[in-house]
Amino acid sequence: MRRSVPELLLAKRNGQALEPDEVRGLIQGFVRGEVPDYQLSAFAMAVYFKGMTREETVALTLAMRDSGVVVDLSEVSALKVDKHSTGGVGDKVSLALAPLVAACGVPVPMCSGRGLGHTGGTLDKLEAIPGFSVNLPLSRYREIVRDVGACMIGQTAELAPADKRLYALRDVTATVESIPLIVASILSKKLAEGIDGLVLDVKFGSGAFMKSVEDARSLATALVEVTRGAGKSCVAWLTRMDRPLGRAVGNALETIEAFELLHGRGPEDLREVTLTLGASMLLLGAKARSDAEARERLERALGDGSALSVARRMVAAQGGDPRAVDDPSVFPRARVVGALTATRGGYLTAVDTHAVGVCGVVLGAGRTRAEDVIDPSVGFVFARTVGDRVEPGDTLATLHVRSDEDLAVARERLGRAFTYGDRAPEPVPLVLERVG
Amino acid sequence: MRRSVPELLLAKRNGQALEPDEVRGLIQGFVRGEVPDYQLSAFAMAVYFKGMTREETVALTLAMRDSGVVVDLSEVSALKVDKHSTGGVGDKVSLALAPLVAACGVPVPMCSGRGLGHTGGTLDKLEAIPGFSVNLPLSRYREIVRDVGACMIGQTAELAPADKRLYALRDVTATVESIPLIVASILSKKLAEGIDGLVLDVKFGSGAFMKSVEDARSLATALVEVTRGAGKSCVAWLTRMDRPLGRAVGNALETIEAFELLHGRGPEDLREVTLTLGASMLLLGAKARSDAEARERLERALGDGSALSVARRMVAAQGGDPRAVDDPSVFPRARVVGALTATRGGYLTAVDTHAVGVCGVVLGAGRTRAEDVIDPSVGFVFARTVGDRVEPGDTLATLHVRSDEDLAVARERLGRAFTYGDRAPEPVPLVLERVG
Numbered sequence: 001m002r003r004s005v006p007e008l009l010l011a012k013r014n015g016q017a018l019e020p021d022e023v024r025g026l027i028q029g030f031v032r033g034e035v036p037d038y039q040l041s042a043f044a045m046a047v048y049f050k051g052m053t054r055e056e057t058v059a060l061t062l063a064m065r066d067s068g069v070v071v072d073l074s075e076v077s078a079l080k081v082d083k084h085s086t087g088g089v090g091d092k093v094s095l096a097l098a099p100l101v102a103a104c105g106v107p108v109p110m111c112s113g114r115g116l117g118h119t120g121g122t123l124d125k126l127e128a129i130p131g132f133s134v135n136l137p138l139s140r141y142r143e144i145v146r147d148v149g150a151c152m153i154g155q156t157a158e159l160a161p162a163d164k165r166l167y168a169l170r171d172v173t174a175t176v177e178s179i180p181l182i183v184a185s186i187l188s189k190k191l192a193e194g195i196d197g198l199v200l201d202v203k204f205g206s207g208a209f210m211k212s213v214e215d216a217r218s219l220a221t222a223l224v225e226v227t228r229g230a231g232k233s234c235v236a237w238l239t240r241m242d243r244p245l246g247r248a249v250g251n252a253l254e255t256i257e258a259f260e261l262l263h264g265r266g267p268e269d270l271r272e273v274t275l276t277l278g279a280s281m282l283l284l285g286a287k288a289r290s291d292a293e294a295r296e297r298l299e300r301a302l303g304d305g306s307a308l309s310v311a312r313r314m315v316a317a318q319g320g321d322p323r324a325v326d327d328p329s330v331f332p333r334a335r336v337v338g339a340l341t342a343t344r345g346g347y348l349t350a351v352d353t354h355a356v357g358v359c360g361v362v363l364g365a366g367r368t369r370a371e372d373v374i375d376p377s378v379g380f381v382f383a384r385t386v387g388d389r390v391e392p393g394d395t396l397a398t399l400h401v402r403s404d405e406d407l408a409v410a411r412e413r414l415g416r417a418f419t420y421g422d423r424a425p426e427p428v429p430l431v432l433e434r435v436g
Numbered sequence: 437m438r439r440s441v442p443e444l445l446l447a448k449r450n451g452q453a454l455e456p457d458e459v460r461g462l463i464q465g466f467v468r469g470e471v472p473d474y475q476l477s478a479f480a481m482a483v484y485f486k487g488m489t490r491e492e493t494v495a496l497t498l499a500m501r502d503s504g505v506v507v508d509l510s511e512v513s514a515l516k517v518d519k520h521s522t523g524g525v526g527d528k529v530s531l532a533l534a535p536l537v538a539a540c541g542v543p544v545p546m547c548s549g550r551g552l553g554h555t556g557g558t559l560d561k562l563e564a565i566p567g568f569s570v571n572l573p574l575s576r577y578r579e580i581v582r583d584v585g586a587c588m589i590g591q592t593a594e595l596a597p598a599d600k601r602l603y604a605l606r607d608v609t610a611t612v613e614s615i616p617l618i619v620a621s622i623l624s625k626k627l628a629e630g631i632d633g634l635v636l637d638v639k640f641g642s643g644a645f646m647k648s649v650e651d652a653r654s655l656a657t658a659l660v661e662v663t664r665g666a667g668k669s670c671v672a673w674l675t676r677m678d679r680p681l682g683r684a685v686g687n688a689l690e691t692i693e694a695f696e697l698l699h700g701r702g703p704e705d706l707r708e709v710t711l712t713l714g715a716s717m718l719l720l721g722a723k724a725r726s727d728a729e730a731r732e733r734l735e736r737a738l739g740d741g742s743a744l745s746v747a748r749r750m751v752a753a754q755g756g757d758p759r760a761v762d763d764p765s766v767f768p769r770a771r772v773v774g775a776l777t778a779t780r781g782g783y784l785t786a787v788d789t790h791a792v793g794v795c796g797v798v799l800g801a802g803r804t805r806a807e808d809v810i811d812p813s814v815g816f817v818f819a820r821t822v823g824d825r826v827e828p829g830d831t832l833a834t835l836h837v838r839s840d841e842d843l844a845v846a847r848e849r850l851g852r853a854f855t856y857g858d859r860a861p862e863p864v865p866l867v868l869e870r871v872g
Contacts (some may be wrong), residue, residue: 169474
C-alpha cells in the first residue's frame, strides 16, 4: 500500500474514491491482523456517510471473497446458478427453487444464512427436516452439487471469513445500513460458492429490510452491477414483502409448504415468485432461450415429479429423512395448536408483516441473538390474507405454539397485526420489476 | 446506560444528540475497557460528520476530565488562571506570560504539551534550560503554584487519561479534525489542572492549525462556551499566525527570546500578544478591573523586575539553572551558525510559516513522531519579516544548525519560504478580536 491506513481513512472521510488495490490492501491487512478493528470500524462509518464507487465495491467484494476458499466447481460442466433473497417473512422460496431448477439441468450450489431478527433463515428451515445437516465439508458439497444438482449448506468458516469478521464489527458500530457494505457482504459469500450466475430477490415493504421501493431498487442495481463487475451474470427482481409470502411462517411449517409447491400445490404468490426467479436462473444457466420457454420447462419439472425427485435425493444426501418431502407428519409438531379468529368483519387491508416476524421470534421460531436456540415446530399458517373479506369468528390463522400462555400471546400480537377496512384494497403486483 | 452502545452510535450517526449521561457513560465505559476501541473510533467518525451540541461537548469534556485526577488547588486562595494556545510557529508566549501574570498576583497552574508536527511545544522549550524538569509529581506542582505562583509541567498520566487514549485513536482513524473532539481534548486537560479561569489564544493563518479566520472563530466560540458550561470563566483571542511570532524559532532560541521579553526587550509582536493575553488573565483573576489597569500592572511587573524574579524562582524550583533567565550563554549552542541572505531586493510580502515550522522539524528542532529526540540548539532568528524592505545580500535570518549540510538545507528551504514584491503589503492586525 502506498498510502498509510490513516491516509486511506482520511481520503474516504473526505469523499474520495480509493484505488482498487488500496481497498484490497485494507481488507487483506484486516484479515492478517495488521489493520486493527478500530480502523476498520472508522472506515465503515466513513463509508456509511460517503459511499463507495462501483469500482471500489467490486474491489471490496473480491477482497472479501478472496479472504477464504473460492470453491472450484469446474468438474461440473453446466453453468451453475444460485439465488439470493434479501429476506422476508415466510420466504421459503429457496427450498422449492433449488431442487426445481436443478431438475431442469441447472446445478444450484447454495450457501445460506440463519435467521436473525424478524426474518427466518433457510438453514433453520432445512434443519426442521429430521437428520438434515447444513454443515458439510466443502468436498461433500461439491459431490452433491455434481451428483444431485443441488446442495444447500451454511456459510463455513472457510468461505469469506473477512465478511464474518467485518459483519460482526458493523453489527456493533451502527454501520450495517450501507449499500456498498451490504453488497460486499452478500456477494463475497455468493461469489465464493463456485457459481457462474446469480439471481437476486430484492424485497421491499413492511416485512423487508428495505422498506421503500427506491431503496430496494438502489440495492438491486448495486448488487447486479457489482456481480457483473466480478465477472458473473446476474439479474435481480424487486418483489413485494408487505405481507407474509405464502401461508406458512415458521421453520417446519414453511418447509412443508415449500415441498407442497413441488407437489403442484401450494399458494399462488409463492408459486409466482418461485417461477419468476427460476425462469431467470434457467436463462442464466442457458437451459432456456426465453422466459416463456423457461417457465414451460419449470412447469414440466413440477408436473412430472422430477423436482420432487431431486428434492428427495438432496435431502437424503444431506442426511435428512427423504420422506419429509412427501409426508408432513415427519416434521416436529407444536405442543399446542389453536385458531386466531376475526373479532370483527370487513376487508383485510394490511398486515404488519414485521410484527408477524417479531411475533414468531418471540414465540421461539427465530432468534434475537445468534446463540438463541429455535423451536422448528413453532409458527403460523394464515387462512386469510390482505384483500380477503372476513366475518366475525372466521379463522384468520392457525397458531402452532409451545404452551397455552404462548397461544394467548400469539392471539394478542397477531390479532393486532391486521388492519380492517370497509372496502377491498386495490390489488398490487407481487413481482414489481426486473433489474439488470 | 439505558441505551446500548450500538444504539448510541446509531443515534449519533443519524444526527441525534445524546443525553449528557449517555456521553459520560460512553467515556467511562471506554476508560474501564468495557467499550472497545472499535466502537469509540466509529463514534468519533460519526461525530466528525454529525457534530455535537454544546451540552454534549460539555459532557464529553467533563467525562474526560474526570477520567483522572482533578488537581485540588483550593489551598491557594487566589483565582488561578491558565492560558492555552492552539499552537503556532515561534509561539513562546507561555514562557514569558506565566511568570509575568504570577508576578501580578494571579497564580498560573500550567500543564502543557510537546511539539508535534510543524509547531513547537512549551515543554520542549522549557527543557532547553539545563536541568529543567517538566515531569514533577502533582504534589510538587501544587507546592510550586502555591509558593512561586507559576508552575509549568507536562501532562502526567494522572490527568485526563481518557484524552490520551482517545487522541491516540483519533490520530490513526482520520478523526482529529472535529471541533467538539478538539474542544474536549484541550479542555479536559486544562480543567483538570485546578484552574478557575482560562484565556485562549486561537491562532489562524498559514502557520496555524486553523487556516481560516472563520474556522478559528468557530473553535474559539466552542472553547469559550464549553469552558463556561463547565463552570469556569473564559475569554479567547483570535491572533494572526501568518508569520512566525517574534524573531526566534527553535527551542533554546525561543526560550531566550521569552526571557528577553521579561527584561523589557524582545520583539513588539510577541510583547503585544503577551500583554493582550496577560491582561485578560488579570481580569479573570480579579487583579484588575479594566484592560487599561491590567496592562499597566503588567508593564509595571516587566519594569520592576518582579516578573524576572518569578521566572528565576520557577526555573530553580523545577530544577533548572536560574541563570538561564538572564544569561543566554547557559543554553546549548548549535555547532554551526550561518546567515541566510536575500538573493534579490524588494519588499517581503509573505512567509510560508508552515514551511518554516517544517524546516525546523527537518533540522532537528521538532518531531514527526512522538518518540523523536529533538536538538534544543537548532533554530532560526529572523532579522527581517513581512513588510520589511530588503536589498540583495541583506541578512534575512541567522541559522543555528548541526552541520554544514544542514546549513545548506536550511538556506535552500527557508530561502524559498519568502515571497517578494515591489510594494509593501498592507499592514494587518496581529490581534484580531476577542471572543466571549
